[in-house]
Amino acid sequence: xxxxxxxxxxxxxxxxxxxxxxxxxxTPAELRRVVALLRAAPEHGEAALFETIELKDPDREALRxxxxxxxxxxxxxxATLFRASQPGVWRLVVDLDAGAVxxxxxxxxxxxxxxxxxxxxxxxxxxxxxxFIAACAKRGITEMEKxxxxxxxxxxxxxxxEEGRLLCHTFAWLRLRPHENFYAHPIEGLNAxxxxxxxxxxxxxxxxxxxxxMAEVNYDRDFLQTPRxxxxxxxxxxxxxVSFRLDGRQLTWDRWSLRIxxxxxxxxxxxxxxxxxxxxxxxxxxxxxxxxxxxxxxxHYRKNVFDVGEYGLGKLTNSLKLxxxxxxxxxxxxxxxxxxxxxxxxIENAICIHEEDxxxxxxxxxxxxxxxxxxxxxxxxxxxxxxVGNYEYALYWYLHTDGAxxxxxxxxxxxxTAACLPGQPGKYAREVxxxxxxxxxQHIFCARLEMAVDGDRNSLVxxxxxxxxxxxxxxxxxxxxETETLLETELAARRRVAPESxxxxxxxxxxxxxxxxxPTAYKLEPLHAVAPMVSPGSPxxxxxxxxxxxxxxxxxxxxERYPAGEYMNHSDGADDIHAITEQNRKITDGPLVLWxxxxxxxxxxxxxxxxxxxxSTGFRLMPSGFFDRNPGIDLAPTVNAASCHACAPPRAGE
Numbered sequence: 001x002x003x004x005x006x007x008x009x010x011x012x013x014x015x016x017x018x019x020x021x022x023x024x025x026x027t028p029a030e031l032r033r034v035v036a037l038l039r040a041a042p043e044h045g046e047a048a049l050f051e052t053i054e055l056k057d058p059d060r061e062a063l064r065x066x067x068x069x070x071x072x073x074x075x076x077x078x079a080t081l082f083r084a085s086q087p088g089v090w091r092l093v094v095d096l097d098a099g100a101v102x103x104x105x106x107x108x109x110x111x112x113x114x115x116x117x118x119x120x121x122x123x124x125x126x127x128x129x130x131x132f133i134a135a136c137a138k139r140g141i142t143e144m145e146k147x148x149x150x151x152x153x154x155x156x157x158x159x160x161x162e163e164g165r166l167l168c169h170t171f172a173w174l175r176l177r178p179h180e181n182f183y184a185h186p187i188e189g190l191n192a193x194x195x196x197x198x199x200x201x202x203x204x205x206x207x208x209x210x211x212x213x214m215a216e217v218n219y220d221r222d223f224l225q226t227p228r229x230x231x232x233x234x235x236x237x238x239x240x241x242v243s244f245r246l247d248g249r250q251l252t253w254d255r256w257s258l259r260i261x262x263x264x265x266x267x268x269x270x271x272x273x274x275x276x277x278x279x280x281x282x283x284x285x286x287x288x289x290x291x292x293x294x295x296x297x298x299x300h301y302r303k304n305v306f307d308v309g310e311y312g313l314g315k316l317t318n319s320l321k322l323x324x325x326x327x328x329x330x331x332x333x334x335x336x337x338x339x340x341x342x343x344x345x346x347i348e349n350a351i352c353i354h355e356e357d358x359x360x361x362x363x364x365x366x367x368x369x370x371x372x373x374x375x376x377x378x379x380x381x382x383x384x385x386x387x388v389g390n391y392e393y394a395l396y397w398y399l400h401t402d403g404a405x406x407x408x409x410x411x412x413x414x415x416x417t418a419a420c421l422p423g424q425p426g427k428y429a430r431e432v433x434x435x436x437x438x439x440x441x442q443h444i445f446c447a448r449l450e451m452a453v454d455g456d457r458n459s460l461v462x463x464x465x466x467x468x469x470x471x472x473x474x475x476x477x478x479x480x481x482e483t484e485t486l487l488e489t490e491l492a493a494r495r496r497v498a499p500e501s502x503x504x505x506x507x508x509x510x511x512x513x514x515x516x517x518x519p520t521a522y523k524l525e526p527l528h529a530v531a532p533m534v535s536p537g538s539p540x541x542x543x544x545x546x547x548x549x550x551x552x553x554x555x556x557x558x559x560e561r562y563p564a565g566e567y568m569n570h571s572d573g574a575d576d577i578h579a580i581t582e583q584n585r586k587i588t589d590g591p592l593v594l595w596x597x598x599x600x601x602x603x604x605x606x607x608x609x610x611x612x613x614x615x616s617t618g619f620r621l622m623p624s625g626f627f628d629r630n631p632g633i634d635l636a637p638t639v640n641a642a643s644c645h646a647c648a649p650p651r652a653g654e
Contacts, residue, residue: 022058022066022073023259023271024249028336028344034077034094035342041101044081044090051080051112052312053338054263056093057271057558060282060456060591076102079338080567082112084197087164089567110567111166113265114151116315117340118196122168123149126192131204135190139209141174148173148182150389153310154193155302156570157539161202167570168194169302173417174212181414181610183390184217184436188419191299207298210419213435219610236328237642242355244380246331251353253380255631256399260351260382261285262335264314268351268384268395275403275631280522280621282450282591286313286395286409288563290544292534293416294440295428300418303441304540305388309568313386313393317350325385326352335384352383361401361632375635377401390414394614403631405522407447408618411600415608416441430604438604444530444547446563447619449594450556453626454509454520458592460487460553461508463523464501488588490581493553497529505551506624510589515628523624526550528617530599543571545578547597552577556591563595 026034034053038044055077058066062073075097081090088108095102126132126149133144141147154167170192175182189207194200216223244253249260255276261269266285273281286308293303307313314337320326335350361377380399385392392413398406415438420426422434429437451458461484468479484506487493497503504526508519532547534540546552546563554560554577562568563577573579577595600617607613623631 020248021250021259022063022075023261024055025261025263026053026055026077026336028346030075030077030096031336031338031344033096033099034079035338037094037099037101038079038081038092039342047083047085048081048090048342049083049112049340050338050342051082051089051115051340052264053077053079054265055261057283059558060556074098080112084199087111087166087197107567111569111571112567113310113312113569114153114168114196115340116311118168119151121199122151122170122194122196125194125199125201126170126172129192129201129204132190132192132201135204135206136187138206139187139190139212141187141212146175147187148175149192151194152303152389153305153569155304155540156543156572157302162193165202166196167202168196169299170194171299171416176214176216179220179222180216181218181220183414183417184433184610185212185214186417186419186436187212189298191302205299210421211435213419213422213433215434217433217436217610238329238355242329242331243378244331244353244355246333246353249333251380251382253355253399254378254401256380258382258399260333260353262314262317262333262337262350262384264337265308265312267313267317267335267386268382268397270382270397273399273405275626278454278626279452280405280626282452282456284397284405284407284447284449286407286445287448287561287595288446288546289393290444290547290564291391292442292444292532292540292544294533295418295426297426297428298418300428300439303416303439304534304544306544306564306568307388307391307393309562309564309571311388313388313395315345316386316388317347318385318387318392319347320349320352320385322349326354326383328354328356330354350384352381354381355379356381358400361635362630373637375632375637376640377632379406387413390416396618401632401635403623403627405621406618407620408616409443409445410614410616411443412612412614414611415604417609430606432604432606432609436609438608440603442530442533442599442601443617444532444544444597444599445617446546446595446597448561448563449524449596449621451507451522451592451594453507453522454512456591457510457589458507459510459588460493460592460594461485461506461521462487462495462503463506464498464503466501486588487553488586489584490552490554490587491584493551493587494549494581495551497526497550505594507592507594514625516625518625520626521624522621522626524551524594524596525620525622526596526598527619528598528600530597530601543568543573543576545573545576546595548578550597552581552595552597553587554580554593554595555585555587556593560593563597 058073093103154169172187173182174185188210259271269285331353332349333351335347358377358379363374365372394410425431425437429439468474506523508521
């Protein structure tokens, strides 16, 4: 996948091996074994198609026993199957040790994700449909091989004739020549609806003709007529090698340790994150992303795609290129996933691991002695990049010298475009090129964090800063202080940011205290909260209720995995995090899961076209009493001998 690159070089990947640890993702051999076991079952057989096959995470108690020297927990896999001829999905658990299916359930109302294997099939079906061909002819388009059709999830809008189907709603563009940017030529007002079960176009919606903008706006290197000269080389040099160690999927760096996972839905997952042997997080991943667009015109009202739940990020992960996507001394990990037909696909260099200088860690100059102490920070980066149609999402987990854990999403790629009359993009869009409009939209993400701050007995505290009212206790008007409120139940933990009180949340240990007698803790800093603009009662709003709060918290339950629901395609939102937290369970003194929503609000700019420069969002987990002092205070002083004064270029005549 994604094998075209300016670079012709490749990095080294860790060798494929059988799973060495219960948290390791399924190996190719294990994926094939799951398929063989399910194919052998009479109720599934050769007709079964595979949505996902992934590791079923072992129970925490069994895992703790294994770490203490006990037997490994059962090696199990989750699998979701579907058939082209029958609605619903089959949800199964396969015990690889026993070679048996140990759980099976048919969900007739559920629908599988749209698979990458179906993308080009959808395009072909639409191109060959006589109604679509006729609608293109009305727009002066007769060369159907130049029409590009993107498959969008159809949502759940109660449209007659769509009931009970597995649908894809499409948008189309015109590519004038190879490698040319077809998103500069939207075929506006023309949307085909495809039934993926029957392999037919059930409807072609023609909302009226708007001329296709034909001016080229390219980005591919073959079209750069006067390329800007590249910068002078800036090399990342580590003459003694890297400071991290990768042993299979176990990664250690400085005082950090963790395990790296990968699956078809979430892509990159992190497990058992510890600092100096002390647990901080049991599991961390991006579990959902919804992209609502703000235009109600033509077929654009349906653009409310759940990129994680309706497509899955794993199969859309790029094969990274050394010296292009990742700079420096790089360690790669491959990703192995099951295909729709039951095979195995390997994404080479799916995950990148490297170190980066992170600037100043701490410094102080004592003006009395004229003595200065300074230390530089470093961070360990674990990342992958996923392409969902027109957009790229680069996912970065950072482990910092100061004990912080950070997650960043960099969004780039190409904005989704619509056609307009030149100079008339309408109120819901901005013109980015003559006749080409980019609509206002949002990207709202949700990270699921299984906390384990100094163990499994955790509680959640909300912190707000208040100003003391003026009066006898505040005679000079300068007094302010922080309050802490224990959030004891799921309903109490439905929270939103409050910039006026600098609100954040803290996960505290119920077992361990620091040197000043306070519970050890990590705080969640909500850096990029977004207010959703979709009406909560609308068809799209009902399916994305997780966006209505910036924080949700639940007691750990292995089957509560996704904030918008387990099976998102055509879903109604009935099993989302809002419904889950209606149970109002106790969330104190036990295994705790945080669900943090953050994102990007994106009024489109002309500078976002033809390819959008990276825009960034994310959050930080910061130690807050987890340590007794600055954890980087004991770093030995160093001076970077490779640094030098910049040489000024010679002046003319010299």
